[in-house]
Amino acid sequence: MDEVLLSKIRLAVIGQLVNARWVTFSELAQQIDATNGNLSAHIAKLVESGYVKEEKRFEGRRPQSRYSLTKSGRAALLDHVTALQTLAAGQ
Amino acid sequence: MESSEAREHLSAVDRIVAATDREVRLPPALLIVVGVVCAIINGVRQARGIGIDVPADQYIQLPLIALIVLVGLVESRRAQRARRESLIAGYAGAALFCAFIVTMTLNITAQHRLISDTGMSVVWSATFSMALLFAGMMGSRLLLAAGAAMLACTALATYFDTWLSGTLAIGWLLGFLVPGLVLARGVSNGRGPAL
Numbered sequence: 237m238d239e240v241l242l243s244k245i246r247l248a249v250i251g252q253l254v255n256a257r258w259v260t261f262s263e264l265a266q267q268i269d270a271t272n273g274n275l276s277a278h279i280a281k282l283v284e285s286g287y288v289k290e291e292k293r294f295e296g297r298r299p300q301s302r303y304s305l306t307k308s309g310r311a312a313l314l315d316h317v318t319a320l321q322t323l324a325a326g327q
Numbered sequence: 328m329e330s331s332e333a334r335e336h337l338s339a340v341d342r343i344v345a346a347t348d349r350e351v352r353l354p355p356a357l358l359i360v361v362g363v364v365c366a367i368i369n370g371v372r373q374a375r376g377i378g379i380d381v382p383a384d385q386y387i388q389l390p391l392i393a394l395i396v397l398v399g400l401v402e403s404r405r406a407q408r409a410r411r412e413s414l415i416a417g418y419a420g421a422a423l424f425c426a427f428i429v430t431m432t433l434n435i436t437a438q439h440r441l442i443s444d445t446g447m448s449v450v451w452s453a454t455f456s457m458a459l460l461f462a463g464m465m466g467s468r469l470l471l472a473a474g475a476a477m478l479a480c481t482a483l484a485t486y487f488d489t490w491l492s493g494t495l496a497i498g499w500l501l502g503f504l505v506p507g508l509v510l511a512r513g514v515s516n517g518r519g520p521a522l
Binding site (some may be wrong): 237242244247248249251252254255256257258259260262263266267295301313320321323324325 | 328330333334337339340341344347348349356408410412413414415416417427
């Protein structure tokens with residue numbers, strides 16, 4: 237079981253990114269039920285683990301952060317889901 | 328972790344993955360412009376074929392193709408400002424771009440030597456209907472139907488000597504203009520959650 241993905245918020249972030257090329261922070265904040273500060277901390281953990289790639293840029297004059305899933309993040313999600321399925325099947 | 332908690336986490340992942348980025352969303356403006364421009368190009372050829380006096384192709388095609396490029400650039404800029412971009416939208420865009428590159432290469436190299444003007448029009452329609460079918464299969468019933476309609480028009484056109492270009496023009500309208508108009512109205516075009 238992947239310790240990083242045990243958090244429901246981090247799992248939700250990975251879920252949001254799995255079929256996306258990239259997603260902005262504001263979009264993640266809108267989709268996931270968490271405060272901006274809390275979400276920021278969880279995303280930082282995912283970035284630190286190498287599961288999520290962060291790209292900072294300016295959109296007009298406003299700074300914007302957008303995120304994409306890395307190969308190791310995708311592999312970690314698959315492994316984690318397999319582990320969850322095994323656990324869930326064990327009743 | 329308890330098994331009940333594991334099931335809860337699994338269902339949360341299922342819900343998110345089933346609900347996000349399942350639809351291919353192409354820019355409606357680009358679909359509309361491509362449909363109208365290509366229908367005009369084929370329509371002009373059809374008009375010439377039935378004896379109507381129309382300007383030479385180069386006077387019509389160059390500004391219209393420049394219009395497609397301009398709208399393509401604007402839409403690509405707009406896509407960069409979006410809040411998210413799905414993988415399948417990227418693949419669908421790549422399929423259409425490849426269709427353009429392949430056909431344009433043939434247009435430059437083989438037209439007039441191996442393929443006639445009319446034959447090349449059929450190649451353009453066939454290649455783009457294939458790209459639409461590909462995009463549709465990934466996640467858009469609308470584009471799938473549009474690709475099928477365009478392919479049907481392309482196949483049908485080859486049986487009409489006199490009305491070939493006109494039938495191809497109808498194919499471009501059905502393949503690009505119609506889905507563009509539907510998407511511009513904000514109607515969902517995808518398969519919906521598949522899980």
